Amino acid sequence: MSGHSKFANIKHRKEKNDAARGKIFTIIGREIAVAVKDGGADPNNNNKLREIIAKAKANNMPNDTIERGIKKAAGDAGSVVYEYVSYEGYGPSGTAIIVNALTDNKNRTAANVRNAFTKGGGNVGTPGCVSFMFDKKGMIIIDKEEFDMDPDELLMIAIEAGAEDLNNEEDSYEILTAPEDFEKVKEALETQKIPLASAEVTMIPQTYVELTSEEDIKNFNKTMDLLDADDDVQEVYHNWDE
Known part of the structure; x- marks a missing residue:
């Protein structure tokens, strides 16, 4: 097990803010x-949909809202078409920022993202300008309050399933995987009835920048x-050491 890690709050900060305003439901609905x-409306045959349903439930999205969203998407061939776009750039003092969005209007989203960077004294860069500073990893978080297994036993289950590491934090365990092993490790933990506070593939900074x-x-x-505040923005990653 490694020492304290800083990255758990980088993406979750946004999700907690969104949840407080109800925006997370809009984000998940688009996803x-x-x-x-x-991939179709059956989560048993659609891994991506299954992941999103798990995310929805983790954010207390009602089951009937989830089901309505699935049925609407399955039956509405003429609905708005969304596409994923990603932006990279620099914030103050060279901080690296990655923005992932899901939009029906790329021009609008690009203008809004550029405006957010500019008003904060930063700038949008070219594709790849900062993503090389991050590692793509699967990250599974287990709340210690919801879990009473011995950490060594948890580590063994995770490692045998293909996990790379387990961080023992103050109030949680954080399991890291390669992106391609994420689903396998997640399913192994779920088979053991281990409650997962969150599970996703994320971007982890290789180094951090301090703002003084x-x-x-x-x-x-x-x-x-x-x-x-932008409804198109799905995820934001950065390397500021808060």
Whole structure:
């Protein structure tokens, strides 16, 4: 097991803010629509849809809302078409930021993302300009309050299923996997009836940037707030050491 890690809150900060405003339901609704159109309405035969349903339930989305979203996407061939887009750029003091969006209007989304960077004193860069600073990993978080298994036993189950590491944090265990092993490890834990607080493939910074200027911190938070307020934005990753 490794020592304390900093990345657990990087993406979840946004999701908690979104959940407080109910925006997460809009985000998940779009993801359900895309998953159904790409792979069908049966989660048993659509891994992506199954992942999104798990995410919806983790965010307390009602089952009937999930089912309505699936049925609507399956029966509405003429509905709005969404597509995934990604932006990379720099915030204050060279902080690296990756923005993933799901949009029906790429011009609108690009303008909004560019505006968020500019107002925070940063700029959008070219594709690949900062993503090389991150590693794509599966990350499974287990809340210690919901879990009473010995951590060594948990580590053994995870490693045997293909996990790379387990971080023992103050209030949780964080299991890391290669992206291609994520589903296998997740299913192994679920088979053991281990409750998962969250499970997703995410982007983890290789190094972190400290912001010492109050102005830089203010500008960085301004960029994050503007991105959080944009309905098209699905995920934001960064390497600021908060």
